[in-house]
Amino acid sequence: MQRRVRAGFNFLAPFYDFFSFLFFGNSILNSQKFLLQELKKCKNVLVLGGGSGKLLMELIKRDVAEQCCYVDISNKMIALAKKRLEKEFSKKIKSVNFICGSVNDIDEKQKFDLIITPYILDCITQENLSPILQQLKSHLLPNGKWLFIDFNIPKNSNAKPFSFARVRIMYFGFNIICGLGIKQLPDFEKEFLKLNFLAEHENYFLREFQVARIYKKTEG
Numbered sequence: 001m002q003r004r005v006r007a008g009f010n011f012l013a014p015f016y017d018f019f020s021f022l023f024f025g026n027s028i029l030n031s032q033k034f035l036l037q038e039l040k041k042c043k044n045v046l047v048l049g050g051g052s053g054k055l056l057m058e059l060i061k062r063d064v065a066e067q068c069c070y071v072d073i074s075n076k077m078i079a080l081a082k083k084r085l086e087k088e089f090s091k092k093i094k095s096v097n098f099i100c101g102s103v104n105d106i107d108e109k110q111k112f113d114l115i116i117t118p119y120i121l122d123c124i125t126q127e128n129l130s131p132i133l134q135q136l137k138s139h140l141l142p143n144g145k146w147l148f149i150d151f152n153i154p155k156n157s158n159a160k161p162f163s164f165a166r167v168r169i170m171y172f173g174f175n176i177i178c179g180l181g182i183k184q185l186p187d188f189e190k191e192f193l194k195l196n197f198l199a200e201h202e203n204y205f206l207r208e209f210q211v212a213r214i215y216k217k218t219e220g
């Protein structure tokens with residue numbers, strides 16, 4: 001399963017940014033950048049599923065963290081992110097630890113004061129989502145923050161059917177290429193609530209089709 005997902009994202013990697021821009025314009029990156037202004041500089045940030053590195057450049061430019069652990073299942077995505085970093089911020093190479101893998105490949109003892117999940121949790125099946133969120137939570141320091149950015153089905157607006165159809169089409173494509181085996185967007189809000197996270201900041205983009213939230217733990 002993991003192998004199939006990796007092969008799919010490896011295949012997509014060279015065109016990913018192009019298609020992302022074609023379908024969503026700048027909103028994918030804008031939604032990831034928007035709430036960065038609410039975060040204080042931290043020591044250690046974990047970026048899971050960062051992709052080709054656009055967000056990473058933004059984190060470095062804004063000096064969001066001293067150290068970054070950048071985890072992605074696709075070696076091609078990691079290579080693109082590394083190349084970008086070398087080109088744009090060569091002096092910062094040592095501040096980023098690239099891991100080609102997933103949550104299980106992060107050192108169990110490693111703790112972060114910020115976790116960022118940019119459009120990655122939608123790639124996790126419903127049955128794996130809770131354990132993965134739980135695992136990520138165990139890496140978060142007690143006062144740590146979690147910047148969550150992903151797709152969203154608006155609850156009450158008339159954009160709901162349109163968003164629903166968009167998600168179905170997206171999953172149709174990703175299921176063929178990456179074998180994700182997912183049909184519906186999980187209820188992320190409910191999942192974070194189950195883990196006792198509280199949203200401190202929230203913003204919607206593209207007629208509520210995208211959401212960014214900063215979560216904090218409500219217990220240790």
Ligand SMILES: C[S@@+](CC[C@H](N)C(=O)[O-])C[C@H]1O[C@@H](n2cnc3c(N)ncnc32)[C@H](O)[C@@H]1O
Nearest residue numbers: 009049050051072073074077102118119120123
């Ligand atoms: C939909 S793309 C989003 C990329 C980037 N964050 C963006 O917004 O443009 C999902 C990314 O997560 C990675 N990914 C998918 N499943 C993963 C997993 N289980 N663990 C780690 N990375 C994963 C993919 O390789 C890909 O780079």
